[in-house]
Amino acid sequence: MSEETVPLARSPIATDPTVVVAGWEVCARVSTAPLTLSDETPLAKVLVRAPFGGAARDALGVSFGRTARVGLGTAGEVLLVGSAPGEWLALGAPGTAAAIRAALEERLAGTGEFVSVLDLTHGRALVRLHGAAAPVVLAGVCGIDLADHVTPDGTALRTSVAAVVTDLVRDDDGGVRSYLLHCERSSGQYLVDALRDAGSPSGLEVTGFRGLVPSSA
Amino acid sequence: MMLLPCPWCGPRHAGEFRFHGAAGTRPDPATTTPEQWRRYLYVHDNPRGWQTESWYHSAGCRRFLTVERNTLTHEVRSARDTQLDAAPNAAEDAR
């Protein structure tokens, strides 16, 4: 048994070899393949619940089904996802969950609405499927129409992916198709296995943690 | 399987939802008789045609929906968020 002195955070997705980034054990592999899958679980994940379409929504500036990059002061920039009616998911740099939570609570305090903010960083798995062929891979596991005119960049939706309920967020990167997939932590390994299986004919490779793409990129 | 037009998520495969059946009215537990209560428990309309029923979008928005559906043709006439119907000022951005 290992004598761990510094507590390491681990994603549910097994990787080998690993390196440590911001207290997280992450995949050390770097792939230059045109189609990649990366484990983004270390990102901070904060959930906001508030009434569907009132002051909280206005304060957050994101409505259901859409995403936006929002600056949260010292907490930095987050990707804010309108993940369900009355539900938002804020994704930020590893280690910033507490700050994001505080910033969001502060921002929403003025609304007078019934609001709750919950850190779900450790409760969810998050991966990014990146590359022009990403829709082909997803078409093997998910019944959503990924055509541009149906689900353009910046779309957020929840559906069943390989029989796991998953938030699917289209978050293109420099004009290249890119999707974030977010599900319950315990299903993370299974989801990745299903994606790799579906992606192998398209040459899908695993790459290391990428982190959030900032809005300026 | 048919498509259900979720008022939030748009048309989705019915497999994403869970069927909760025709909605019944709960008798007042303080005054109910066994007959009334068991009607509430066990007896539901079973029409061959239009029915108003409850569905839960468990793999999507996780909202309970009130759906008017034809049990023979599977045509859907309307699908609304149950809570918004019950509390109309809860939100305005239900599509």
Place this chain on the structure above:
Amino acid sequence: MSTSHGTARTNGNGHARTRSGLRGYSAWSLLRHGLSRSGWPRAWREHELRDRYDAVIIGGGVHGLATAYYLARDHGMRHIAVLERAYVGSGGSGRNTAILRSNYLTPEGVRFYDRSIQLYEHLAADLNFNVMFSQRGHLTLAHNDASLRTMRWRTEVNKLQGVDSEVIGPDRIGELVPYLDTSAETRYPILGALYHPPGGIVRHDAVVWGYARGADAHGVHIHQQTEVTGIDVEHGRVRGLRTNRGRIATPVVLNATAGWSSLVSHQAGVEMPVQTFPLQAAVTEPVRPFLDTVVVSGTLHVYVSQTDRGELVFGASVDPFASYSIRGSLEFTEGIAGHVLELMPALHRMRLLRQWAGLCDMTPDYSPIMGPTPVEGFYVDVGWGTYGFKAGPVSGEAMAACIADGKPPEIISAFGLDRFADGRLVGEKGAAAVGH
């Protein structure tokens, strides 16, 4: 029991012998007709629709026809009509996967279904029509300890009612069905099974036709293409009914319409705790016989048997939402295929030929509703859900007695409509809820 037919006799265990009234398929007639290839009599005749019957049975499925048969044969009732909106056996009776068994959970259930199996065992001889009851044994697989516990529970209750059931382990299972993957490494390992040797499959259409033929021989009028559109009730009593072919006056009406039964009861003003759900089935192209046992997995929601023609017949659980549609779904065939291959991986090259669906009248406790209703003269034999074909003979026998005597016989006393208002459910769902 009143017996006006001089030929009607019943042997010691209540099993009825062939009646001389039934035109026989004897060796002689077979030879004669085989050689000439002509001149078989009609299995049942066509009649004018009379404006009055002593009893009218709605529904030409196994339940309605069997009730008519026993009513005419054993109780000497004269003027009986069976009304069927389409053709005989067009409902669940013509589209079920034909599995017969008696390994239920409650003592009431086990006794009841066991009587039916006994009747089935002699039905061919009784009706002089080979219904091809193939008692090949029935296996219910358990993939987790909860379902294994339920299998034990059923086994113990079965044995106490004298019904042959036992729990067997993976090795025995592998011997009975070599195609099953009984290794421990599967996603749903097979931990054991409830083995029920008397269970099996039957040629379902033959049961329907045999009863129709038998009922006809005892004077019952079978009217196909005759739909009941209304039931006349006066002062809480049945007076007659309306059909697409005219009115009929009658003091006794039996609702034996399964999936449609709440609509029919509604016509008489009787409310029932019944919801209609489609149940689907499918059949593959034939292959050489390799499966000698009925295989069921509750966890994987699938059952499989192989007919004497070589096809595999598949079934599952009811559709996930209420419906009167029998169009069928892709999800059903996908699910069936996935689950069958989970159990028997070698079958991946078998081809699914056809799928279909039937309507099931589901009750809250997965037990039937049988007997009188608040409307005098209006009886029901419904709530057959996904399991009622096997109950055809015993239901016919019991409902005939119920109608003749005006009160339910002991064997169905637990299944009355009033049990719901009284909160006396018959927990066959108890097994379902525990065993998935």
Place this chain on the structure above:
Amino acid sequence: MSILPTSRRARSATGAGGAGGPAPMRLAPREGEVIDRKRSVEFRWNGTPYTGHPGDTIVSALAAAGERVFSRSYKYHRPRGVLTASYLDPGAMVQVGDEPNVRAAHRLVAAGMDVRSQNTWPSLRYDVKAVNGLVERFLATGFYYKTFIKPEPLWPLYEKVLRTFVHAGEIPPDSAPGCYDQRYAHPDVVVAGGGPAGMAAAVAAARAGATVMLVEEEHQLGGHLRFGGPAERARLRELAAAVAAQPGIEVLTDAVVEARYDDNWIPIVARSLPGIDERLIKARAGTLVVAPGLVERPYVFAGNDLPGVMLSTAARRLINLYAVRPGHRAVVLTANPEGDAAVADLESAGVEVAAVVDARRGETVTAAHGRHGVRAVELGDGRRVEADLLVTAVGWTAPTSLLNQSGDQPVYDPRAARFRPDPARMPDDVLAAGGIAGDGDLDQLVAHADAVGREAARRAGAAGGAGAGSAVAVPSLAVDEHPELFSAGTGGFVDLSEDVSAKDITTAVAEGYDSVELAKRYTTATMGPTQGKLETVNTVAILAAATGRSIAETGTTTWRPMYAPITLGALAGRPHQPVRYSPMQPWHERHGAVPLVAGQWIRPEHYGDPAAEVTAVRTGVGIIDVTPIGKLDLQGPDVAKLLELLYVNKWQKLGIGRVRYGVMCAEDGVVLDDGVTGRLGEQHYLMSTTSSGAATVWEWVENWLQTAHPDWRVHVTPVTTAYASINIAGPRSRDLLARLTTDVDLSAEAFGYMNVRTGTVAGIADCVLWRIGFTGELSYEIHVPASYGLHVWQRLLDAGADLGVRPFGVEAQRVLRLEKGHAIVGQDTDGLTQAFSAGVDELIKLDKPDFLGKPELVWQHQRGTHPRLVGLQPLDGSIVPPEASQILDRAGGIAGRVTSSRMSPTLGRAIGLAQLDPELAVVGTHVTVRLPDGSDVTAEVTERVHVDPQGERQRV
């Protein structure tokens, strides 16, 4: 008789079977042929090597080598040859390696194929069971129902014999696994059928901006144009070029539109793909265009199943696609231009056309004679013509299957002599094009299909397709006059797959099975692999004649999926069966945990010695991974109201830092779930549920909140796997936890039983610690942010090494809780167990104004007749009655059952829980337990708690 067309001859001419030598029936190269003569392919047929060319089907290669019998028939084992030379061919089902029922007239030959005829013994040519033919009259319709009835005990033996007659291929038990794929698609338009109509419709739809899938069952696009004359081939090149040039069309050949389900949910199976056996495409299409053409209808007459009797389309396929001469000397029965064209093709192939029988002039064929194949044909005028080939072209059947699945009911049109779709009954999202919609010359068909394609795009609302534009005027297609030619009235087979004769149909009618549905079921006509595509109309026509009804009145049977039989492998695709793991799973695997499948979760059942694990907990300390326990985060001012509604007990007064056990019932009073809920803050609670009940409870709570109490302010978030949950149990658990916790005072005074704290464990902040116990020992359930679960687990084991800490699994926990008499919902209760039968009487607060299921519990209590959950100990403590053993009353009836039962390592004796009738449910009563082997054992009813009844061990 001058011509003896047997394979014997052909093969003896080449000496060594089909291999190497010249193929006796292969024609000189022909324009339009689809074989690649430059290469050849070797395969085996019943063990003998044969040669074909790439592009050949198994049948065309064998036919080229002179073979003409490919199978034996279903009941009578009659020899069968080519009928349609397409996928549908009922006589061409063969075994290829592991694969049964391969369509040999569609499957392309591949090098090394091992092709065998099915269920023939000892050989295809001399099949012993062909003796059935002698007793044919006894195997006729209804035979089985009338025989083998008595004596009853013999039926199982008869049945065994009957089963040996099954005519089909076989599945070896070790059949090699296949590779199947699935994908979803969202085309604007799916076109079923790649003939001229389908191609034209696809191009028009794509031009209008639609994304199109063009699906063709054959190996190439073109439909009937492929085996037509030069004009057809020219047209085919033109259309194929248009398809190729048009962006937006995905062409799938050797692919089948299998069905149409609600809302245009369309499965398409695609074969001949690189690297995989088959792919199932699940398309949600905007519009479906059904363009399957027409299927040529066989003619019914005596001997119509002999090898050498074939459809005109079959002869033309053999000649024009595969350059195979279908025979030497032919009689052609023709009623249409296609039949006339077949005459020309036969002549061009060097077949001597001995007679052309023109049905349009009232001429007819009455019989074909021969044993293993046609030798002579009898004509209506009494002439007998020697021939080895009889080609028939009597008309068409519309394969309306996909349309009927869309809601259409086919209508019989006597002028066209076929059932035709009724456009009025078709839904908006389905259109028909080509031969199925009507007749007309190629230009008219293409013009019609073009309009259909544009309209399909419009209805799909395709991007550039002017979805809002006005409807495209679709020209109506004329219907030519076709003679109503079905049967010569001389007998013969109606259904070749099922060996159903015309006589069988009339017999069925005479016996009263006179509706189309009953006749189908009694005779099995249309129930074979072709599913009526060849035989329905003939069946209906003969039925109509026998009943005196019209064909229209008689109607057809129901067309159902699949259009063409589909492998289970393709339907199953890649299995998607989610599994869930806790963060400690890698540790469990490394340490030899025996896996337990619990729903989606894989959990450690034990680590080798469950009894020792129990003892470790009772004497020292153990830790168990309980991550799958359901957890719901509840926030808001109205949480207490919610809990008050959900649980049978009271919650308004739960203080911050306290936890409480609760039981939930459904509205029928049946126990739904149980667990503890703790109050973390003023408006913040954490609820736990059983692992298997987590999803149900969440949905249950949402339902009540959203539909009944939308005014309550509560947010519910599932956090089951946000935390790794570890139960630390045993007298040394406090010592162990203390070593890793700095900011929580663990003393009994500061942190008492049924309390909750948040704090840091092993350096990890924000852990939730509740002091509760399922095991009856002093114990702490800690919930650690899941990413650190493995870290904390390892630290606990490291830090407690000297305390003897050891991991325990689910089995030890089951025993521990049983020793404490804790019920498990779903094991000690069942689907009808109301709360007063669950051993939680003290918990149920009937004085609460309301809670879910309350009225039923009031009545249950009043009646008092319900079973009770009791403890049970066999007098002989060494006997452990298996769970589910029945408990008998004095009369031998069932009075209850053992719900839980184990050997207690702590007490060294058997202990259990049981559901028991109230009369017997009195502590100290002796009851009889029936064991599975039939013997009885006496047991004493006890309190439920077997170990430490005062609960002293957990309150330290």
